[in-house]
Amino acid sequence: MQKTITIQVKRYIPEKQPTPFYQDYEVPLETKWGVLDALTYIKDELDGTLAFRWSCHMGVCGSCGMMVNGQPALTCATFLEEYLPGPICIEPLDHFPVIRDLVIDTDAFMGKLKYVKPWLIPAEERSVDDGENRQTPAELAAFKQYTLCINCLLCYSACPVVGLNEDFLGPAAIALAQRYNYDSRDAGQTQRHDVLLDHGGAFDCTLIGECSRACPKHVDPTGAIQRYKADGAMEFWKRLLLPRGAAKR
Amino acid sequence: MSKSRNNDPFWWSFFGAGGVFSSFFVPIHILLLGLALPLGWVLWPEHGDLLALARNPLARIYLFLLIALSLFHAAHRIRFTLHDLLLAKSIDTPAAFVCYGGAIVGTLCAAMTVWTL
Numbered sequence: 066m067q068k069t070i071t072i073q074v075k076r077y078i079p080e081k082q083p084t085p086f087y088q089d090y091e092v093p094l095e096t097k098w099g100v101l102d103a104l105t106y107i108k109d110e111l112d113g114t115l116a117f118r119w120s121c122h123m124g125v126c127g128s129c130g131m132m133v134n135g136q137p138a139l140t141c142a143t144f145l146e147e148y149l150p151g152p153i154c155i156e157p158l159d160h161f162p163v164i165r166d167l168v169i170d171t172d173a174f175m176g177k178l179k180y181v182k183p184w185l186i187p188a189e190e191r192s193v194d195d196g197e198n199r200q201t202p203a204e205l206a207a208f209k210q211y212t213l214c215i216n217c218l219l220c221y222s223a224c225p226v227v228g229l230n231e232d233f234l235g236p237a238a239i240a241l242a243q244r245y246n247y248d249s250r251d252a253g254q255t256q257r258h259d260v261l262l263d264h265g266g267a268f269d270c271t272l273i274g275e276c277s278r279a280c281p282k283h284v285d286p287t288g289a290i291q292r293y294k295a296d297g298a299m300e301f302w303k304r305l306l307l308p309r310g311a312a313k314r
Numbered sequence: 315m316s317k318s319r320n321n322d323p324f325w326w327s328f329f330g331a332g333g334v335f336s337s338f339f340v341p342i343h344i345l346l347l348g349l350a351l352p353l354g355w356v357l358w359p360e361h362g363d364l365l366a367l368a369r370n371p372l373a374r375i376y377l378f379l380l381i382a383l384s385l386f387h388a389a390h391r392i393r394f395t396l397h398d399l400l401l402a403k404s405i406d407t408p409a410a411f412v413c414y415g416g417a418i419v420g421t422l423c424a425a426m427t428v429w430t431l
């Protein structure tokens with residue numbers, strides 16, 4: 066019976082060494098240990114200098130995403146037993162600048178997220194006195210799938226277009242735009258069209274589909290983007306053919 | 315993001331229309347011309363009858379749309395496949411030029427052929 070497994074970590078410590086390097090650690094092969102448990106063991110018992118992010122340990126917070134043997138994965142939901150006999154190679158998520166070791170810089174993504182206005186833009190301001198803003202179960206079902214995104218960024222690592230084109234808004238941001246576009250309480254679609262129709266918007270997607278494969282929450286960003294392309298193309302022709310103003314509802 | 319208008323929704327519209335059109339109708343043509351006629355499942359029509367059918371105004375419109383939209387569908391797909399395969403953003407503008415240019419030339423040829431049938 067195998068007692069340990071080798072974890073090969075891509076390390077980057079800019080103040081010590083300007084280039085990344087790989088370091089091997091031997092970790093006990095406990096049943097039901099996730100890759101995140103192995104990293105925690107390394108930090109607690111072997112090497113306190115290792116840096117990585119995590120929080121919930123249950124696939125909800127989306128902060129533990131890393132490349133595991135070259136594939137983007139939530140390390141808390143990926144088990145050592147899946148990779149026997151090892152070694153397991155852990156690297157920071159692709160397509161992001163690295164701050165240190167396995168910690169990526171998400172600032173560019175946060176900026177893109179703001180562009181698509183992922184919040185309710187009601188047709189008229191409502192006050193608390195107006196009471197609840199009600200929805201039927203069918204109205205909720207129209208967008209519920211897109212609310213499940215945990216911003217783990219696995220889809221950005223999986224998407225070759227993100228890697229090629231730093232202006233591309235990317236799968237999660239567009240899926241989140243759709244989460245509000247399809248919300249019956251929202252009237253912000255026109256504002257979001259301005260961004261989604263533009264360079265770097267939904268039409269930069271070349272329909273590869275890797276984002277939906279990588280998504281641990283089955284949000285299906287590919288589907289969200291394709292649905293947008295149909296809506297966006299209609300809006301494009303409206304803006305092109307109708308007199309100014311008429312196209313903007 | 316740049317100031318120029320993004321034309322991709324324009325091309326995508328023809329890609330989308332071409333996808334729907336060709337996925338519905340091209341299989342019928344393949345079945346008829348590629349299997350049913352050569353294998354003798356149905357009798358070969360007379361050339362004159364076929365020509366008369368193709369000269370029907372509705373048939374002319376149909377043939378034109380089938381060819382032109384399929385060309386634009388292919389052009390867009392090939393452009394994006396080149397982008398993804400070669401993993402190069404720089405290829406995109408020349409590829410778009412060649413692919414859509416080819417589709418436009420093909421469309422003009424189709425229009426002329428269908429018109430002068």
Ligand code: FES
Nearest residue numbers: 122126127129141
């Ligand atoms: S630690 Fe929260 S998703 Fe993995």
